[in-house]
Amino acid sequence: MRSTLALYLTVVVVALGVLTGCPSGPTPTPAVPTDGVLDVDMRNYVYEPKAFEFRVGETVEFRLISEDEPHTFTVKELGINWVVPKNEEPQVETFTFSEAGTYRLVCTVAGHEGSGMVGKITVVE
Ligand SMILES: [Cu+2]
Incomplete structure (x- = not known):
């Protein structure tokens, strides 16, 4: 079941990246x-x-x-x-x-x- 959780978390992270419109994550700290x-x-x-x-x-x-x-x-x-x-x-x-x-x-x-x-x-x- 651990792998299922890891897959779920990966999907969530990717979805957040798509939703924020930025494939490489949030704006980096300068x-x-x-x-x-x-x-x-x-x-x-x-x-x-x-x-x-x-x-x-x-x-x-x-x-x-x-x-x-x-x-x-x-x-x-x-x-x-x-x-x-x-x-x-x-x-x-x-x-x-x-x-x-x-x-x-x-x-x-x-x-x-x-x-x-x-x-x-x-x-x-
Ligand atoms: Cu170059």
Whole structure:
């Protein structure tokens, strides 16, 4: 009977995901850097994390890992366009956020944005 319960729970979880209209679950809590450093994984058309929150004036060191193929970390409005080849050691990039706002993160490799490789950066006062 244990397997029946597990199946039931799986169905409930999947149904909740469908009902909320979001296949990957609820909106993730934005990532904030620890000691100004933030790890970002890129693979299979996904940024992990995919939502970020920074403060105006904050300088962040991004440690970018691409696990499968080249990706980019591009925020056009901020002039960020970091190309990240498949790597094992993180590619380190630094940026200082100077204006509050909500910015769209995309991967500009052909087809990736359309496959859902997008994210959101929020900069607050
Ligand atoms: Cu990509």
